[in-house]
Amino acid sequence: MAQRGQSDAAGRSRRAPAENAAEITTPMPAIGGNGLRDRARAIPEAAVARLAVYLRVLSGMREQGVGSVSSEELSVAAGVNSAKLRKDLSYIGSYGTRGVGYEVEVLVDQIERVLGLTREQSVAVVGIGNLGHALANYGGFPGRGFPVTALFDVDPDLMGVPVGGIPVAHIDDIPSVCAAREVTIGVIATPPPAAQAVCDRLVEAGVECILNFAPVVLQVPETVEVRKVDLAVELQILSFHVARRADHAPAEDATPAQRVNGVANPNGVAVRR
Template sequence: MTKPPQAGSEDATAGLRAIPEASVARLAVYLRKLGELAEEGAETVSSDELAGATGVNPAKLRKDLSYIGSYGIRGVGYEVAALVHQLERTLGLNHRQAVALVGIGNLGHALAGYGGFGGRGFPVAALFDVDPDLVGIHINGILVEHVREIPRVCADRGVTIGMIATPGQVAQGVCDLLVEAGVRCILNFAPVVLQVPDEVEVRKVDLAVELQILAFHVARKNLATAATAPAVNGHAARGVVNGSGGLAE
């Protein structure tokens, strides 16, 4: 079995960069399921079992795991504990990733109150806002501090990941403060595109866009259902498809 590059080496960096981003996202899904299997006492898992549990094609799963040098054992599959360790190392979860959350509005407050981040290796270490009614309170034992304190607090607490849940018009300024503090990875919930240096990684989460994508799939399924519905007096039961691809009653 090919061994993955040792962390910290040039080969390790090259190896991580060679993993497609879509595969990285699936590796995180595999890790979550493997964690559940480990809690249930499972020692091994086949590629077919893990693929079925995560909704991935088995061939794609084997390809994804090959990026981290894990090929399994014929007739046995993958050792759960070893694969968990390998995935955690690849995803950077074998050391603490302190998180700072900026913006304690409705969404931010929900994120700040969620206890699952710490259990997955992402403890929230700092909270920030500008609202005088929020600055000075504690959420989950963490003091909400003023946004102007971002550079000092993030540097002092070794924050590696910033989450921005502010209104769009102030998100860039908050981002600049995080970058100034040395934060190089940002999860952005604000409805804007952030401008950052090349060495800073930004992941944008736009819930409205995700809902629009789901609405597209709903519409497509409805269209397909209408197109294949049994004919009633020469028309589909729920409408017919017109010449432009739409529905006509």
């Protein structure tokens, strides 16, 4: 992560070296605040990504009537090691009871709080092609959803046509519509050439968080955060691994892949062997 993304690609996370210098372990006197701000600020990006995964797993558990869960159980369900899971949870506070585990309900609430899911985010999708359609219909997923409240495109045939219940507007209306509906997250699913222009309009509309599916490096003001999902890059990374193992072990696993059941890496980063 992904990545790195995804995220992470995987590989992920970077920040200005100056200020985070003193996070985590440092007591940090919580200068003028409730401390939650400073805490929220200190959570590493990678941990945030995993928290989102934990949230999904926990939501599933809650629906199945599971009342409490240990870090061990949760960690295998989420595909991470239990120490990392506990550390991640410790970033948001101490909500477990030693010797017992965590209460599912509590954990769900707290993670939602930290991820800012208590106030519903309003999402705008720009570019209503196949991908845009998919995103517009993505509305309800486990836990609270991100309501898609605005759709934009340039195709005249699409204007006013409802997709997933929301009529499509012209991208020229981005500023007014986004302001009116208090859009906080913009999703760019346009062809590459249009991406920067669309991005500029979103920024102009006051959107400060953007998820970009177009394979373009967006230029944005420092105040705006961009996350990128790049299909081509993902495929190329996989291609790299295909090539690497082809080079590296020209003739081995002719054996029909027995189920060893390793665990998929949460960051979308490949297991290196």
